[in-house]
Amino acid sequence: MAVRPGFGRQRNPLRRRSDRAQAMSALAAVLLLVAVVPVAVALSVGTWRHYSAVSENEQATRHLVSATVTTSDPETKLARSHLATLSWSYPDQVRHTGQIAVTQTTETGDLVPIWVTDSGQMVSAPMTTLNVWLDTLGLGLGLTFAAGLIGLVWYRLSRLWLDHRRTHALDTEWRRFNELRSEGFRDTRG
Structure with a gap:
């Protein structure tokens, strides 16, 4: 065939x-x-x-700084994480505040690492x-x-x-x- x-x-x-x-x-x-x-x-x-x-x-314009927990929300304390108000100063000792979710064990006065822009505004971590x-x-x-x-x-x-x-x-x-x-x-x- x-x-x-x-x-x-x-x-x-x-x-x-x-x-x-x-x-x-x-x-x-x-x-x-x-x-x-x-x-x-x-x-x-x-x-x-x-x-x-x-x-x-993002890696050139975002910076890791330590922020101080000024207040934490006691009503959400039983959850794994809760909202806390933070305070930090960057770059010219200007005070900034913001809120993020922190772990259950975080207390007022603790230091928390956050990412900020050149102007000091809180942002997410840079893309890796x-x-x-x-x-x-x-x-x-x-x-x-x-x-x-x-x-x-x-x-x-x-x-x-x-x-x-x-x-x-x-x-x-x-x-x-x-x-x-x-x-x-x-x-x-x-």
């Missing part, structure tokens, strides 16, 4: 149209995954560059290199996984539909065959 190129366009009674459609569906799913990989890599590189710049800027890596990997792998999942769902749904059509066609053929059998075979050789 010779194999000829052309994705099954030649006449073969054993190769049904639905078989070709199923093969094309599988090919489309694989091509989707292959096409998404370079896009995921490009987006990951862009994300890495962007968040690296953000991290570098680990955060940049996790965001970059999360985007790239997440996009690739989503494309693979979409391709798999596409293939499975198309195969389910094609299997249904094949079963229906087979039932129709069996009905025709049984009708011919019940009428009796006629000798057409003449």
Whole structure:
């Protein structure tokens, strides 16, 4: 048996149209995954560059200082953490205040490390290199996984539909065959 190129366009009674459609569906799913990989890599590189710049800027403009707990909320003391009012001075001995959640054991007068901007305003901790890596990997792998999942769902749904059509066609053929059998075979050789 010779194999000829052309994705099954030649006449073969054993190769049904639905078989070709199923093969094309599988090919489309694989091509989707292959096409998404370079896009995921490009987006990951862009994300890495962007968040690296953000991290570098945040690490240059945010500073770790010690703040003194001035008051703590006694009503939330039974929880694992509670709100406390803090006081700190940065950069020119100007007094600043703010509230954050502290642990249950934190008391008035304790020192708590906080991050502040150049102007002394309280902010979150700067983005670390680990955060940049996790965001970059999360985007790239997440996009690739989503494309693979979409391709798999596409293939499975198309195969389910094609299997249904094949079963229906087979039932129709069996009905025709049984009708011919019940009428009796006629000798057409003449």
